Every structure is written in structure tokens, then in C-alpha cells.
Amino acid sequence: MPYTIKVNGKDQTVDVDADTPLLWVLRDTLDMKGTKFGCGMAQCGACTVHIDGNAVRSCVTPIGSVGAKKVTTVEALSSSPVGQKVQKAWLDLDVMQCGYCQAGQMMSATALLTKTPKPTDSEIDAAMSGNLCRCATYNRIRAAIKTAAGETVRVAIAETVKGA
């Protein structure tokens, strides 16, 4: 049946079953490929989007439950000041390796920073614990979150020393 949802500020009408996860509506019905499929069971966080500003796993969010709430995806991350800072920090520190999880990581980080502008390490751990990174870019993610929060972070990149 038809559902009208608000995605990145735009009304979108889609004709799908009520149990269709938001993830697949975004990816395959609306052809917005930034939100990623990782597990389909809310265990990896690759599919994280915002619904009314909260980080949610779109792979287990049926379209029928979205209603009039505002959906924001990585494609519109730069439309908020916090999202812009997050994206800039991610690029300046070049956080990503394969990059597949990073849309979800940035969505979780942006939701955190919007509510908690100066998060502690344990607040970062709590907010980010549902986002897996198989390349294990966690240290740069933490540094990028702190950079986006305005902290001066020294990011240690491998040094070289001359061998004998």
C-alpha cells in the first residue's frame, strides 16, 4: 500500500508492504544508496539513519512505523551544522578504510553530538557501541568525534625512524 514518508525534507510516496524495512525503501525504491545493508538484524549499525533526530537501525524499522516522522540519511548529513562538522572531521582525519560502515558511524556520531555537544569517552563508547567497523577504524572515529566537538585532538600517525 502507499506510504508517504518525509526523507531529507522531501515527501516521498512509495507503494510497498507495511513490513518493508525503511532500509530497503531507501536503497531500492528511492535509489538512495548511501544507507548500507550489513546484517538486517540491527547488529552492525551500517544502516543507521535519523528518525526525528534519533539514530535508528533502518534495517529493522518497518515503513509502516515511520508515519510523519522526519527521516534523515547520510545524503543530507551536510544539511545540519553538526553533520557538516562530523563530515569535515571524518575527511580531515581520513577516518575510513573500506568505508562501508562510515555512513552509519557518522549518523550515530551526529545524533550523539546534537544531544551531547561535548561527549566524554564513555558517552562516545555508549553511543557508538552498536556500530561495527570490520576494518577497526575505531581510534580515528573517536578522534573525529572529539574534533567535531571542538576539542583539539592530536591524531598520532605512524612515525618513521631510520634503521641501521
Added chain:
Amino acid sequence: MARHRDTAGAPEGASRRTFLKVSSAAGGGMMISFTLPSLGEAAQTTPMGLNAYISIAPNNTVTIMAKNPECGQGIKTMLPMVIAEELDVDWKNVRAEMAANNPKAYGPQFAGGSMSTTMNYEPLRRVGAATRAMLVAAAAQQWKVPVADCITDAGVIRHKGSNRSLTYGAVAARAAALTPPDVKTVALKDPKDFKIIGKFQTGVDSAKVLRGEPIFGIDVTRPGMLYAVFEKCQVHGGKVKSANLDEVKQQKGVKHAFIVEGTDNLDGLNPGVAIVGDSWWLVNKARQKLKVEWDEGQFAKDSTAGFDAKALELSKAPADTVIRKKGDVDAAFGSAKHVVEAAYSYPFLAHAPLEPQNCTAHVQNGKVEIWAPTQNPQPGLVLTAKTLGVGEGDVTVHMIRCGGGFGRRLANDYMVEAAWISKQVNAPVKLVWNRADDYGHDQYRPGGYHYLKGGVDANGKLTAWNNRYVAFGKGGKFTSAGNLSQNEFPGLLVDNCLVDACLIPTGIPTGPMRAPGSNAHAFVYQSFLDELAHASGQDPLKFRLDILGEGRPIAETAGGGGPPGAGPPPAFHTGRMRGVLELVAEMSGWGKRALPKGTGMGIASYYSHLGYFAEVVEASVAADGAIKINKVWVAGDVGGQIINPNGADNQVVGGVLDGLSQALHPKITFANGRPQQTSFGQSGLLRMSEAPPVEVKFRLTDFPTTGLGEPALPPAIPALCNAIFAATGKRIRQLPIDKATLKTA
């Protein structure tokens, strides 16, 4: 070097598009040839092609091809950096693009074995330098001045005697018609003049990924594309006896449902049931209604419990195969002052890249076009051609960015499945595995068992090393990625050594996972060395340095097999390992820091994929057995040059954390031939809260520059286990670490 010029039937002149092909030839040499594209490839096409790697547009935009697949290791950035440096262009003006899969033009194109740097660093410098020389020659020709009077600077050629200058773009067409110089002797830059290499360079696709652009394999769409799922037997290779296809076909969104017989090649197209339709969500939902009766075959009895029992039995059986035999271990044990025996084991593991396996394929009119996130396109092409019964020339494989590889995408099972399904339904098809498919149909890192005995004499010298390795395989042949090298340290340097193996047959498919072999054997050997050091009252660092002895290459380790086109591996050099051990000891304050009770430091070192790494872990163990890793120090030696410090740091830190993750979390066990963990939740993976700071230093040495995707991983695991021993007195001999065994309260 072979060189020839093909001038058949075409007029001279810059209006003709002439390609200089420079590629690495087997054995590491270079091959240059001119070929003429068909005349239809219009001369007015811009940018003007210079060769298979480089094209320069009249506006001086330089496009450089990355020949190998990108799976997060940063190769699409690093390989073009190398060419750009010697070409002498401004990195800001370079566009990096993924090359076509064309081994004829580019040589071997794969992402594996940490070989991209080893095989391409110097050859690609020469590609850049040769092209620069041609651009300079073209300018000199136009000005009618000697080449020696011309210099280059960031994409501009200047004549020293006058104020004249020309951009590369202005002379590219003229240059393309020139005979290339001898790439073997073309002058290369002095590394102290590098402007791009050795500097932090941001990944060329980072900004696109951060904007959510559709650049991964799973993002590919084609006009009229259908979506597919493919159900296979949970016991590898099991055949379909029957399936309720009629019921499945009635499900919403399903257009096709059919049985695939599969082939005899169990690494290729396996039997199963394909469901194809309008949306992936609908076909995956329809799959829940699918009921298949399987003929599970002979391996349906395989189980972890059975493997464990069989390994214990084989620990005392006659050897199937002898790996290394030197001196007299029995006599050495008889005269040793300290003799230690221990049994170690580790589980099967799944690769679990975050992007599930997927592939888009379109078969029409006998031609096959494939868009695949693969680490290994050409073998996939060959497999697909053979399975579909078409010529290799009829198959095109586009290399699409992989959301992680870790070795899983060296296999191309998903590729041949997508192609087969597309052929049956006569439409473009995107096949996407779900996470249970990915965990359930991996080519797993094989588990293994080691029964060790070591002897140390009264002087503290390691005099005897004995290992019965129980692995998987048959008839003296190890299953893929299950072998143990005769050159494994420290057996290599011990006077009396006996390493042999017994094999357990299995139908479980195995394959290389990041630092294959090494990711398992480093844990065992470097932990047992620690046991011997402690048993004989010696510092674990000093014990290792003493075994290594004076710095020297060990001749017997040179040569042997490497990947095609890579040349024979050089000898293991004890001095390079000493160098990283001494460096990491200094970085970590080894033996010099007082640590609180329950906190310990562990050290380990390992040589793999031509890289030398030594690592120290500091960890604390709480009374409830909870492990906190406080910090990791890493010293690495991969030769004389770190090409992109950004990517290098990422690979090392990622490799170390990947190793720590393996120590703490994942395992795949089997019952009735079936994997028992089919999700992230069941198998486990490191999370952010567990990731310690990692401090990395590279020790630059006068050896060829080699790769970094793998060698930092192996020592992380034993360094952690040795730290836990230092903290608790409890020795970890089985992975993943069972925290319950560390409880003290």
C-alpha cells in the same frame, strides 16, 4: 624486456591515438609495446591517451589508473601516487580511476598477500618516469632544444635557457607518438626529492563515501535489473533433491524460482535454489517459505567436537607429513635443563566483511558483463567463462570498490552465481547474500591444533623444538590456508627441530584470511616461546634476541613460490627482526616500568608477507576476568619507504585491532557439517569501547619496499596473550580467550 613497435597500416602523426602500454611482465620486468586501437576510436576523443596508466587532457588534468582492486587497503590512492610522483605532477590535479580488468595491459591485478606494493612500487615509478621523459622529449622537439635543457615542475615543462614553458597537456599528443625510453634505465627521482610519496594523502574516494555516493559493489544498478537470493545447503556442496518451487513462485514479487544443479567445482557454482524478483526485500522474504530437501553428502557428520577428539588421537599417531627435521630432538630434550609441553588450538573463523557478498551480472547474446566487488577479478572471469561455457573474451569484469575483503573476495563464488542466474532469467541480476549466507558459506580460516615440546639448556639456549601440528586436509595435502611453513620461526634457528603434521579430512571449505597461516601460527609459536622464556627464568625479549643471534640473512629461506609475477621471496633477515624488537622495547619502556597488580606487558614478533613486526601489549585483567587492553606499541620494518603514511598507519592499526578482535571474540564451530554461528551477534567482533590506542613506528631500512595489509596482524594476538600471562600467571592456549578462566573472584 621486450619492446616492439607495431606500425602496421596507419599513418604517422598525433591525430592518431597511439597507446604506450607499460606493464609489469612476469618476473618483475617491464614490457612496453605500442598498439593501435581500431580507427573508430576517434582522434578527437579527449583526454588524449598516453598509455594504459596515464592520460593527460589538454587542460592538464591527469588521470591515473589504479590497476588493483580497492577493498579498503588504500591501493586506489597509493598506486597512482607512485606514478604521479615520478611523472612530476601536482597531486591536486590528479584524478585516480580504477583500471579495467585487463591483465594483458596491467599484469597481475589482485588484492592479496600484501603484494601490491612489493610488485608495483618500482615498476610504477618507472611508468611515471618514462612518461615524464616522453613529455620532456616532446617539448624539446617542439622547441628544437636539447632534452637536457628542459626541466619539469608540477605538470609543466620549462626550458632553462629561455622563459618558455609548456604544460603536459599541451605536448601530450606529440609525446604519445614518440618511442618510449628504456624503462629499465630511465632516471628515477632521488627519494629525498619526493613531493607526494611519504606525505599524508587523503583517500581519493573518501569524500564520495562520506557523502553516501553509490560506489560500492552492492550499490550497482542496471536498467531492467532484477534482484536475486540464492539458497545453498548448510552442509557445503549438498545437492538439491527437491524444492517447493511452486509455492515460492506464488510469493509476492517473485518472478523466477529454480534449482541450480551446480558443478563439480565446490569453490565455484554450488547447488542451490535461486529466487529472482522485483525487489531484494521481497525475494529474501519469499525465501522464508522455501523448503528444500537436500542430499547433504559425506561431510554432514563433520563437527567441532569430532575434530577436537580426532586431533587428540592424532597428536600421538604416526605423522602424515614431515615439515622440518633437523638434528636430534630426543637427545636434546634429554640434555635440556627445562622441558615444557603444551597443547594449543584455535577455531575456524569467518571473514565477515561488512558489505555482504554480492555481484551484478548481465548475460545476453553470449556475452557476460559483471560488476563485482572482488579482490581477484581475473580468476573470477575464467571461472565464469568456464561455468557458463563461453570464451574468456566474452566476459567483462568491472572491479567495483569492496566494502572490506580480508581475503574473502579472493574467491568468486558470488560472481559465478550471479552470472548463472542472469543467464537463466535473461535479464541483468543483482545477487545479494544476506548475513547468514555470508557466515554460513565462507571459505573459513581453518582451525588447528599444535602439540608442542620445547627444551632450553643450562645456558638458557633454546636447543630443541618439537611440534605435532594437527590440521585439516587429506593425503599429505593441507586444506587451503592450513599449511605450516618449514621456515617458521623459531624452528628455523634451532639446532634440533622436528615439526610434523597429521591431517583430518573435512568438507568444510577453507581459504586465506588476512595474514593466512600467520594469523594462527603466530599465536601458537610466539606464546609458546614466552612459556619457554618464563620456564627458564629469562626475559621474553632477550630470549628472542638470543635466538635471532647476530643480524644476517638466512639463506635457506630465500626463493620458493610467490604469486605469479612477484619474483622469488628474499631471505628472512634476523637483523631486521632484532631491529623492530629493540625499537618496540624502547617505545613501550619494556622491563623499565612498574605496573600495578593485575596489569602486565607482553611482547611478540613475527615475519610475514615480507614485513617484520614486533608488538607490545599492556593489558589489565579484573577479578571477574574482564580484559582491558591499555595500549599497543608497534614497530615495523617494510623496507625503505612508507609511501602513504595515512594508509600505512590505517593498515597497521587496523591489522593490530583485527588481531585483538580475533583473540577476544569470534569463532565458527560446526555440528552436523553446519556452521553454528551465522551472525555478528553469535560470532562476535571488536567494538569501539574495546579498541586501545595503538602507537606505530616504522623502522626504515635499505631493503625493497613491501606491503602492509597483513604483517601487522599476527603478533598482536600472542602479545595480548603474553600480557595476560604477565598480569595473571594464566597461560592462554586456546582462542578465542575464555574470560571465565581468568576469574579470580
